[in-house]
Amino acid sequence: MPGIKLSEKTIGIIKQVCSDFRNEGSELINVLHQVQGKLGYLPAEVQEVIAKELNISVAKVYGVVTFYSFFTMIPMGEHPISICMGTACYVRGAEQVLSEFKRQLKVEVGQSTPDGKFSLNCLRCVGACGLAPVVLVGEKVFGRVSPQMVKNIIAEYKEVGASEAKSA
Amino acid sequence: MTISYQLKRADFIFKNQNDWEEVLSKSISRTPQELINELISSELKGRGGAGFPTGLKWKLTAEISDSTKYVICNADEGEPGTFKDREILSMVPFKVLTGMAVCGYVIGAKEGYIYLRGEYFFLLPELNKIIREFEYYCKEIKFDFTIRIFMGSGAYICGEETALFESMEGKRGEPRNKPPYPSNYGYMGKPTVINNVETLAHTYTIFKYGAKRFYDLGVQYSRGSKLFSVSGDTPKPGIYELELGMSLADFVEEFGDGDTKAVQVGGASGFLVPRKRFNETAIGFQGKLVGISLPTGGSMMLFNSSRSMFNVLDNYLEFFREESCGQCTPCRVGCQQLLKGIKAVKRGEKNTKYLDKLLRLTETMKLTAKCGLGQSVANSFSSIVENFREEMIY
Numbered sequence A: 001m002p003g004i005k006l007s008e009k010t011i012g013i014i015k016q017v018c019s020d021f022r023n024e025g026s027e028l029i030n031v032l033h034q035v036q037g038k039l040g041y042l043p044a045e046v047q048e049v050i051a052k053e054l055n056i057s058v059a060k061v062y063g064v065v066t067f068y069s070f071f072t073m074i075p076m077g078e079h080p081i082s083i084c085m086g087t088a089c090y091v092r093g094a095e096q097v098l099s100e101f102k103r104q105l106k107v108e109v110g111q112s113t114p115d116g117k118f119s120l121n122c123l124r125c126v127g128a129c130g131l132a133p134v135v136l137v138g139e140k141v142f143g144r145v146s147p148q149m150v151k152n153i154i155a156e157y158k159e160v161g162a163s164e165a166k167s168a
Numbered sequence B: 001m002t003i004s005y006q007l008k009r010a011d012f013i014f015k016n017q018n019d020w021e022e023v024l025s026k027s028i029s030r031t032p033q034e035l036i037n038e039l040i041s042s043e044l045k046g047r048g049g050a051g052f053p054t055g056l057k058w059k060l061t062a063e064i065s066d067s068t069k070y071v072i073c074n075a076d077e078g079e080p081g082t083f084k085d086r087e088i089l090s091m092v093p094f095k096v097l098t099g100m101a102v103c104g105y106v107i108g109a110k111e112g113y114i115y116l117r118g119e120y121f122f123l124l125p126e127l128n129k130i131i132r133e134f135e136y137y138c139k140e141i142k143f144d145f146t147i148r149i150f151m152g153s154g155a156y157i158c159g160e161e162t163a164l165f166e167s168m169e170g171k172r173g174e175p176r177n178k179p180p181y182p183s184n185y186g187y188m189g190k191p192t193v194i195n196n197v198e199t200l201a202h203t204y205t206i207f208k209y210g211a212k213r214f215y216d217l218g219v220q221y222s223r224g225s226k227l228f229s230v231s232g233d234t235p236k237p238g239i240y241e242l243e244l245g246m247s248l249a250d251f252v253e254e255f256g257d258g259d260t261k262a263v264q265v266g267g268a269s270g271f272l273v274p275r276k277r278f279n280e281t282a283i284g285f286q287g288k289l290v291g292i293s294l295p296t297g298g299s300m301m302l303f304n305s306s307r308s309m310f311n312v313l314d315n316y317l318e319f320f321r322e323e324s325c326g327q328c329t330p331c332r333v334g335c336q337q338l339l340k341g342i343k344a345v346k347r348g349e350k351n352t353k354y355l356d357k358l359l360r361l362t363e364t365m366k367l368t369a370k371c372g373l374g375q376s377v378a379n380s381f382s383s384i385v386e387n388f389r390e391e392m393i394y
Helices: A010-021 A025-039 A042-053 A059-069 A087-092 A094-105 A147-159 A160-168 B021-025 B032-043 B054-064 B083-091 B094-107 B118-140 B159-170 B199-209 B211-215 B247-253 B273-281 B309-322 B331-345 B354-368 B371-387 B389-393
Strands: A079-084 A117-121 A135-136 A140-142 B070-075 B110-115 B146-151 B192-196 B225-232 B238-243 B259-266 B271-274 B280-284 B292-294 B299-304
Touching: A010 A025, A010 A042, A025 A059, A025 B054, A025 B083, A025 B146, A025 B331, A042 A059, A042 A087, A042 B199, A079 A094, A079 B259, A087 B225, A087 B299, A087 B309, A135 A147, A135 B192, A140 B032, B021 B094, B021 B118, B021 B199, B021 B354, B032 B054, B032 B094, B032 B199, B032 B211, B054 B094, B054 B192, B054 B199, B070 B094, B083 B199, B083 B225, B094 B110, B094 B118, B094 B146, B094 B192, B094 B199, B110 B118, B110 B159, B118 B146, B159 B199, B192 B199, B199 B211, B247 B273, B247 B280, B247 B299, B259 B273, B271 B273, B271 B371, B273 B280, B273 B331, B309 B331, B309 B371, B309 B389, B331 B354, B331 B371, B331 B389, B354 B371, B354 B389
Parallel strands: A079 A117, B070 B110, B070 B192, B110 B146, B225 B299, B280 B292
Antiparallel strands: A079 A135, A135 A140, B225 B238, B259 B271, B259 B299
């Protein structure tokens, strides 16, 4: 991955989060949550700043970032699409739904569309097994999704502006 | 052998929580010993799935002398097919907080944490509001107890208690060796009680009504009621509170779609029970029930005859391979090999005898894996392969 030069402002944001957590190494995960919330993702350069601020090794920060599936080192799309691959969703056809998303968006799992609008991911059980199969777009939950519905779900987010989609 | 216990509905968990102030103040006016005795005589066992007696857990932690101890509510509900804790935390959160506070009083802890599953971030604002209200009341009655939420980050393994501590300490969620157990050496190396959300909600029932009300439900060795998350091929998916000890046949009659081929009890780390065993299987903890008795965290997934058991197993193994923390070899390599193995058999690249070899591998994993994850892969693997061998091959 090509190196990114962090702006002074970004570095300032990261330092602020670290000091909010008293620069304590044991708060690493909370710090990562906050920083990812503000920046969208956690590239290596960001991890270096965090490691320095919390006085722990970069290897440790990297180890934690890569261990937990919530943390990402690549930027997500404006509307992250997550398909539940839990058992209940799986047996009710989540895989067909996933392939339909892949086909329509022309991306693989873990990638974003070139316009940065959508990214595609799988996750394990959102705890809505009664609605299987389940698809999440941002924080919105779609239940009992069939491959036929995929087109409409994508269209819903393509047409409206980002702010409207979020309030939906 | 046929289990004669009937399916009985119960209604305690979601019943009104409005009297939490009274339950809390009354409980902490009793001695810790009284409260422990109450819990022990209720025979409440942990509702996360492992079934450790709750009263004993509190007692062991109370007996250690240390000025700093912790109470942790395990809300890292990650077992595929379970969604009861989420419902408890949205419907009756005060019961859980009260359970935590009473536990703090009993063991001598002033700080409580809720380890909330990352996927449940939408519960956070409401929970924080409720915690503030709760802490305000504690202050009013001069009871020193605070609660903080720690957000999980999407790792199934962190539901394992020692991995959860590691995660809270800002590390990779890799399980520790046991012993020492959390009652001696838990979060930050301090004596810690860690209970499942549902377990804490049950302690509320016990402190409110007394142990007998709880003990009268269920059967010997499996007292009380339990929440079940019902999903899969069923006309009525959802959460149901049922008395423990019912037979699986009764359960299927109530929740099945008339074509139930098998039920996975306890999620991916649980057991698959085929139709021919419904009559001889009871849902509860190990004990002297007739036939086989299966403990569960409450996930009940029904499969009808249109489902391929190969696909189900494939999905479980995919899940375990993904979620294995990678720390110990039996689990890390074992999960990969099992997944590769069943695919090879299915494609005809391996002889069917290879399945027996894989079964032996799960036995090895059961004996040598460091924590419950690697040890329990054998449960679903052997119960599916042994009962639906044919589907693995053709």
